[in-house]
Amino acid sequence: MAALAPALAAAAGRLQNESCSSTAGAGRQVQSWKTKTERAKKVEFIRTAEKLKAQLANIEKEKTGHLYNRKNDFRVEYRLLEELEHSMTVSRKMEKAKILQQLSKIQNNVKKLQQELKDVKPTPEFVGKIKEIMEEIENAINAFKEEQRQIYQQLLKEEKAVINELSLFERKVELWALGNSAAEKVWKLPSARITVAKTLENHLPKEVIEFERFLQRTGGRQGGWDDYDHQNFLKIRTKYRGRLSYMDEALKRLSGKTKEDIQQHDKWYQEYVILHERKKESIKKWKEKQQQEKERNFKEKEKSEKMLKERWLQHEEAQKQKAEEERKRKQATVEAWKKQKVVAFAIDQASQLKLEEKTKKQQMECQSHVKLLLERNTLQKKVKEELEKFENEKKEEAEKEGRKKIAAGEISKFQEHDLHKLELSILQKHAKEIEKQERKKRLAKLREKVSRFVSPKTDPR
Structure with missing residues (x-):
């Protein structure tokens, strides 16, 4: 039993490792499947976005062709749409910039959090700081979501309102054939869906109302039959x-319809044609009346415009006259002001000249006084220099006399010294001559001795 325990433990370990490895493999497969699914969703989303982008480009191109076509008959109306488009474009750009700013703020906070998490410190201050940053990020994200949710709700409300307006507009287009301006005013009201029938009865021609009631009573424009x-x-x-001989063929081709049904439908159709013709005639008369009314209004408008133009011309003439009078008044005021300025300038110049003359006179007096002072100082300086020169000459003469006396004494000394030197030189010269003579004598004696010594040896005997 003791020997089996290690073997059982090893087997249990291998089984546990195998189970762990199989679990890890299954986890990796699930993760891979999730990654592939997300990638496929991303690809599908990108394809859808590209398709929508292409559709948007086509719609923009078509819209631009309609809006910016200068030859279009509805150019005046489209100009309003251009202004609306421009304002909406500016609004979208501003909203985009605002959203990008908010997202940038959130991104900066996230980067700040990531930077803080790089250097984790197990301190309460660090935990509080991280918590504060995370709360700030969460609040920013929640605020952004709430703002976008409100915007989307507002857009949904506007979409519903636009859909309602479009439905009203579609019904109004159906009534444009009648050309009734009163009906148009009614359709613009919020309660048009409820009160339209009564309003139409009050404003539409009698034949039109009769025709519409006939259609409502008999099942529409097909008399209750299908198309x-x-x-x-x-x-x-x-x-x-329209002959009655068509009944047999009608019974054959209109299966499910009896003779009474066909006769009743024929009777309905005859009444329908009569009422429709009355309606057309009534609309024609109404259009003629509207045209006459339009012409009369146009003439009245021209007349009123002419009167307004005349009044405007009179007003403009009065304004011109008033402006001319005001200009003359201002010009007179300016001229008076200029004259006043000229007089003031002349007075100022005269006073300035007087002041300059006075200043110049004072300067000349000051200069003459300074000149006199300079001349007096110069004269005093010259006198002083002459006195100093005379004193110096006296001193120089006295010094010369003293130097002459000294020089005379020195000369006598030099003369005595020169006589002494002359005597010495004469004595030295005399001594040299005596020495020279003595030398000659010694040489003669020496030669004589030499000759005596040499002569016996050279005797031929």
Whole structure:
């Protein structure tokens, strides 16, 4: 048993390792599958975005072709759309810049948090600082989400309002054939959906109201039949030009319809045609009346514009006259001011000249006084120099006399010295001559001795 324990422990360890490795492998497979799924979603999202981007470019191109076409008949109306588009573009840019600023702030806070987490310190201050940064990031993100949510809700409300306006506009377009301005005013009201029938009854022609009531009472423009049966009925009736002989063919082609149904529908159609013609005639008369009204209004407008133009010209003439009078008054004021300035300038110049003359006179007096002082000082200086020169000459003469006396004494000394030197030189010269003679005598004696010594040896005997 003791020997089996290590083996069992080793086997259990291997099983545990295998189970862990299999679990890790399964985890990696799940992670890989999630990554692939996310990648596929990203690719699909990018494709959808590119497709929407292409559609947006086409819509923008088509819109630009309509809006900026100068030859378009609706150029005046489209100009309003241009201004609206410009304002919306500016608004979008501002909103984009604001969103980018908010996202940049959040990103900076996240980077700051990452920077702080690089150097983790297990201190309460560090934990509090990290908590504060995280709360700031969370608050910024929540505020951004809340703001975007409110914007999206507002956009949804605006979308619903636009849809309602479009539905009203579609119904209004249907009434444009009538050309009734009163109906247009009614459709612009918020309660148009409720009160439109009563308002139309009050403002539309009698024939139009009668025709509309007939359609409402009898099931619309097809008399309660579906489009297929009604069109076949019209083809057959047109083929037989309204004669009763079309009944047999109508019974064959209109399956499910009895003779009474066809006769009743024929009777309805005849009444429909009569009422429709009355409606058309009424609309035609109404249009003629509107045209006359328009012409009358145009003439009245021209007349009023002419009167306004005349009044404006009179007003402009009065304004010009008033401006001319004001200009003359201002010019007179300016001229008076200029004259006053000239007089003041002349007075100022005269006083300035007097002051300059006075100053010049004072300067000349001061200069003459200074000149006199300089001349007196110069004269005093010359007198002083002459006195000093005379004194110096006296001193020099006295010094010369003293030097003469000294020189005479020195000369006598030099003369005695020269006589003494002369005597010495004469004595020295005499001594040299005596010595020279003595030398000659010695040489003669020496030669004589030599000759005596040499002569016996050279005797021939």
